[in-house]
Amino acid sequence: MFIRIVKMSFHEENIPKFMENFNLIKEKIRNSPGNRYLELYQDKNNPCIFFTYSFWETEEDLENYRKSALFDDVWTFTKKLFNDKPEAWSVDKVVSLQ
Incomplete structure (x- = not known):
């Protein structure tokens, strides 16, 4: 298993559009084959910056998701909102303390 971190920066006026879309598709992403975990973070100092944090079983699972119609729809919509x-x-993961 490995972790995928994606940093995205949006025009401030596009944040509500991004959040609305993310809330519609988050379960579909999370239920993609091989996805074991999904979180969305927003930067404390710059609210235009977001991070997705996801766990994937294998690199092939991530690549299959990236080649899917779901990813194409998500990315086509989301990339229009970037600044x-x-x-x-x-x-x-090298070390994890609980």
């Missing part, structure tokens, strides 16, 4: 280029990282 900066998105960034993404795939990372492995």
Whole structure:
């Protein structure tokens, strides 16, 4: 399993559109094959910046999602709202303390 972090920055006036759409599709993303966890974060100092944080079983699962009609719909809608280029990282958990 690995973690995918995606940073997205929106025009302030587009945040309600993004949130409305995210709330409509979040369960579909979470239920994509191989997805084990999904969270959305908003930056405390810059409310235009959001991060998705998701756990995926395999890189193939993430790639299958990225090639899906769901992702195409989500990304086609979302990228129109950006005010900066998105960034993404795939990372492995090294240490976790509870």
